[in-house]
Amino acid sequence: MKKYFLAGCLFFCFTSFCFAYWQKRLQLRWQHLYHYDLRQDKHQLYNNRISFIFSYMDKHEKTLFKIEPFFEFRRNINKDITERKELGIEIGKDIFTWFYIGEVIQQVWMNEDYRYYTDYEKRDFTNSETRLLFKHSLLNKDKFKLEGFILEEYTFDFNRQKGLCNEVAIGFIVPLGKHLQVNLNWRHIDRIHYYDSDTFETSLTLFY
Numbered sequence: 001m002k003k004y005f006l007a008g009c010l011f012f013c014f015t016s017f018c019f020a021y022w023q024k025r026l027q028l029r030w031q032h033l034y035h036y037d038l039r040q041d042k043h044q045l046y047n048n049r050i051s052f053i054f055s056y057m058d059k060h061e062k063t064l065f066k067i068e069p070f071f072e073f074r075r076n077i078n079k080d081i082t083e084r085k086e087l088g089i090e091i092g093k094d095i096f097t098w099f100y101i102g103e104v105i106q107q108v109w110m111n112e113d114y115r116y117y118t119d120y121e122k123r124d125f126t127n128s129e130t131r132l133l134f135k136h137s138l139l140n141k142d143k144f145k146l147e148g149f150i151l152e153e154y155t156f157d158f159n160r161q162k163g164l165c166n167e168v169a170i171g172f173i174v175p176l177g178k179h180l181q182v183n184l185n186w187r188h189i190d191r192i193h194y195y196d197s198d199t200f201e202t203s204l205t206l207f208y
Helices: 002-019
Strands: 027-037 045-057 063-076 081-096 099-112 121-140 145-157 162-176 180-191 196-207
Touching: 121 162
Parallel strands: none
Antiparallel strands: 027 045, 027 196, 045 063, 063 081, 081 099, 099 121, 121 145, 145 162, 162 180, 180 196
């Protein structure tokens, strides 16, 4: 519902002012992602996401949690249409160096064949997304680093009051200096009421 999205925006504005004094620095993150569907030939996607990260620090200059407003759009390359736009806020915390938990509230503008790749549906709705990220260093050399990760994401539709999908991704993270990162992963998407997808994804992320 739109009231959830409005409440999220008001919460972000409030917390931004409250945490500005403790914030270490504002970080920009810009991600370009290519999504290749292994089951459907005409559902290859390009995602572009830009976000700003606010870190709430304790007196020891350690991050307690992060607030990340973002905007994302997804384009179907085969059909040359923009299928989805998202505007939202993610609040997350690194529980350990190897475990992150985040909660997203976002407004979605959708125009896609969500059910069976045949029925296009155009609607606006608000959803939440719970994200669990596990990662582990596989290689740590001076000139090359490699991490493995497992990502779990569960999406809930506030308007229809039901879960939309459950996603699991397994892959690798390759840092390229201080400001670039490459991800390679396989993802399984369980659309709870409709079809499933297995996808290959690669992304390039800029940090500044």
